[in-house]
Amino acid sequence: PLPWDHSPLNPKSRIDSLTPVRTPTWRIDGCTSLGTQFFTVPTSISPLPPLRVATFLPDPAHWPARLRLDLNLEKAFLFRDSRVAHFGISQHILRALEFWSASILDFENLYSELPFGSRIMFGNMAMDVRRIRIRVIRTHDLERQLLSLTNLKLNQSIPLPETLDISQLTLVRQFQDSASLVRILGSDEDEPAVVFKTLSDTPKYLYHELDTLLSLAEHANIISRPGHIVTKRCKFGGKVAVVGFIIQYHRQGSLRDQLPLRRHHGTLALDDQLKWAAQIVRALQHIKSKGPGWYCDLRLDNILLSDKDNVVLIDFEQRGVLPAFASPLDNYLQYVNALVNEPLLNPAERKEYADLYDMHIRPFVPKRRDRHQGCVPWLCMTKSERDGSELYMLGRLLWCIFEGVSAPQRDIWMEYLYEPDIEFPEFRRTPEELRELILSCT
Structure with a gap:
């Protein structure tokens, strides 16, 4: 049997409460980084400038196993939007922040004076929120x-x-x-x-x-x-x-959520799907002829719907696309670029990836790292390879549009509002005339 100090029957070794605080002074709007970065907002401050001060948790691998279980962490890390606030981990974070901020004299002034992008860091995780060590990292280096x-x-x-x-x-x-x-x-x-x-x-x-x-x-x-x-x-x-x-804010959100939502309610019309597909192609043609010449992040959550139900392409950071939409060449170059700095590689593996990096990527990486010129894998491609990768993304995107799903495949690391019921390249709902076109793109 467990010692009394560690027994779940001992009130001191149990979480006090995971119910929402009756009059909260904090809220959670979402999270990222696989459930270790939370968008926490002090609601006691109004008006509140968007200083982008987020709360960061330690690596869950170092938490007590029972605490991870009690806080629903295995499920919560899949969610990125406000739904994460319904899990135990969010309520635990909020209670810890309530206790921490209440202990600081003139907390509003402290928060308002933080450098942009500062971080609230949890040094540890504990059953008792009073035992969680919290500190603020002021991001002077970012400024x-x-x-x-x-x-x-x-x-x-x-x-x-x-x-x-x-x-x-x-x-x-x-x-x-x-x-x-x-x-x-x-x-x-x-x-x-x-x-x-x-x-x-x-x-x-x-x-x-x-x-x-x-x-x-x-x-x-x-x-x-x-x-x-x-x-x-x-x-x-x-x-x-x-x-x-x-x-501009487009309140309908992205095709990622709208496609399965409308299919579920029987309002996803073929005329709309054809219109959206044509509008996306015209936008890409415009970027090719009047803009940077290529767009490397074509995915459903980068395509919004306006109030008039027209598509709006967003996100021109040019960092690269998710693996589910990326071409095989794009994925290969992304993996080589990532693995060359992987600390867990043994010496032989490190040399293998370093050689591949020197061959395929290093000659194309900009000398100045403070200026961004585009996604590194795409800088390594020839024009025909970029055109092919863009066409591949378009093919997978069109498949999602005409099948009415949120992604080309089910992701084990992310929870969609509506999970896809099939995976590419299976067809169920796409018109026969379009299937060959989509497959020819990919």
Whole structure:
């Protein structure tokens, strides 16, 4: 038998409560990084600028096994949206934050003065939230990497949007690590909320997307040009740096959720599917002829639906696509690029991947790492290889559209709002005339 100190019958070795706090001062909007990064929001502060301060947990492998089980961690890590708040882990985090923030004199001032992108770090996980060690990591290094509008050297051939200080925004909801729903202070009450797109780690991807959107000729099926550029005065050095931009919010969300939802309710019409497919192709043609020449992140959650049911292509960071949509060549190059720095490789494996990296990738990697020029695997490809990879993504995307599913395959690491009931290349609902076309793309 277990000693009394570790027995589940002992109140001291049990979680006090996982029910929601009656008058909470924190909430959770979502999570990422396989359930170790939570979008926590102090609701006691209003208005709250979108400072992108998230809460980070230690590696679950180091938690007590029973605690992982009690907090539903094995299920919760699959969810990224607000549904994660219904699991025990979220309530435990919220109770720990309640206790921690209440113990800090003038917590509102401490939080408001944090550098952009600071982190709330849980040093350990314990049954008793009072025993969880919490500290704040101030990201001065991130602010050091941020650039002023002048140093960004954006395309000056067209007028730049007006700038907004981040204090002029108030957070409504954070639905991704790099995007949140905000309102502009002082705007009319009937003005719709907008999206604040910001950086999720290093700023070079954000700046690349901003430059692309400002340079790209407008198109009906591509997200509109940023309405404002958002700046913040940094604590480190006092510079006024660009931390994001404002774009339109499309409340219907993405095709990833809309396709299975409409199929489930019998409202997914072939005319709409054909319209969306044609609009996506026209948007890609526009990018090829009037923009950067290629788009390497074609997937369902990067295609939104407008109020008029037209598709809107988003996300021009050009980091690369998920493996389920990527071509075999794209996946191969992504794996080589990732495995060359894998710490668990033995010496022979490390040499094997280093040789492959030197052969296929190193000659094409930009010398300046502070500037982003596109997804590394795509920089390694010839024009015909990029065209082929883009066509492959399009084929898998079209399969999802005409089958009415959320992904080409079931992912073991992510929970969709509606799980796909079949996997590519099986056909059930796609018109016969389109099946050969889709297969020829892939």
